[in-house]
Amino acid sequence: MKPQHGIAVVLLLGLVATAAAGGGIPTLPHQFSGDVTIGGSPAPAGTVITAKIGDTEYGSIRTTEAGKYGDPGQSVGDRLLVKATPDQAGETITFLVDGVAAKETGVFAVGGGTVLDLSVPGNGGTGNTGGTGNTGGSGGTGGTGSTGGTGGTSTTGNPGESAASTAAPEVQTGHASLATSAAGVVQRTVTVRTADETCAVAIREGTTARDGNGNPLDEVTVARADPAAVPAAPPGTGVAIILNCGPAGATFDPPVTLTYSLSGEEWAKVGGATPKVLWYNPVSKAWQDVPATVDPATRMVTAEVSHFSIYALAWTVPETTAALEAQQTNTSPGGTPPAGDEPPWLFIGIGAVLLIGAMIGGLVYLGKKN
Incomplete structure (x- = not known):
């Protein structure tokens, strides 16, 4: 076997092992x-x-x-x-x-x-x-x-x-109908998980669920969101997973349970920091903290939320790490230099022209002298 083929096999085995370790469907307790x-x-x-x-x-x-x-x-x-x-x-x-x-x-x-x-x-x-x-x-x-x-x-x-x-609750993916009474009381426990089965929302029997207009809630949706499609997280904050829980403005009493299950790669990305849950407040246009429970053994983060919105699983990036990343970005080859540090190309060009002109003039002078 050629050396490059052996390296490829080792990398493939590593990817398979990582996928096996980082997978797993989150189990709500x-x-x-x-x-x-x-x-x-x-x-x-x-x-x-x-x-x-x-x-x-x-x-x-x-x-x-x-x-x-x-x-x-x-x-x-x-x-x-x-x-x-x-x-x-x-x-x-x-x-x-x-x-x-x-x-x-x-x-x-x-x-x-x-x-x-x-x-x-x-x-x-x-x-x-x-x-x-x-x-x-x-x-x-x-x-x-x-x-x-x-x-x-x-x-x-x-x-x-x-x-x-005591019966096993209904589990749906991405979207679920919600059986509620005329007063908005949920008749049966429902769990809605994301398509990749890494995150879920559990709405328990007896919860009063209403939409943004105060009417009984009849459906819920849960999906992972593209970080580029939502407002940026606060400075110094890393983001692992963003969930879009809908319909926006829906309310729950008592709160429903929101669960994130991180893969091994996502957990390693947190780098020893304590994960936290944030929700985006469209009124104040700011991210706000949500109390959460972290279980390092299962790499699960659980929070209880009383309304639907955009929720992010995030962590605080140490100041030294943030500064190092910013420095690497500013000094990396091909990177964009920081504002005010652009090379003075105009002056360099003028100097080059003057230098070339002086050299040509010197050569002409020497030619005439000889």
Whole structure:
């Protein structure tokens, strides 16, 4: 094999490996929140809730308020996120409360959102929480009362959830119809992803979705935009991905979840900086920050947005890097010199003409002298 052929093979293998490492469809996590009790009493703040499928852990959260975990009204980072894979949809999720298995279980759905109350027995059993135990008087401390409590709680756990909450949400590419009530309330969770499957927007059941005129929203679109076709990012800001979410002006209450999934190449381009999400405000004609959650392990950035617009996944370029790039641009061969540094071609031309004239005059003079 010729050396150049070997180099080509190595480059080809490198491209294939890079594509394999940088690919992948972003998987929206299943979000859980609700009340949590230990022995019938609110679990104290600092309790750790862990979600597992089989023997593998797929998410955990530490409570910040007694008796509650997660909060559907807050940002996505304040909920228990179960980050499984699409092929695990429909599998059972078990929950541990400070290492103790809860009576309730869930069913994994990509992009799902479920309010699920969790309970575990205390040191003295669960008789006090049982319906039969409280009715039976002494049942609260007896074994029968404990069994009755367990049965009452577990029977109303998962069956109490709506079918739409546990069913896999509808996933569309580029465009999706939205089923809403007359009041604009979304009837079924819908996820809309980009054509290259790297970014997605999840609109959950129960969200109030309206268009710019306040009417119930009946469709949504999500597409990657050409950076050259949108307003330039602020100085010192690098841009990896720009999304155009439509229709512009649509509003959501509570906010919908916007997810970016970076390839290995895009993540390397960020160069160690922390990615952030910006949205373009057409009124102020300026880019504004959006709170976001960054997961370096999966190269995913998640933000919650209450309206549709143009959203950019960006990062702040270090001043030294920006200055170096500007210097390289100004001094590179064939590059455009900075303003005010243009060579004085007119004076150089005049000087050359005078020099040539002087040389010719000198030659004529010497010829006449000889």
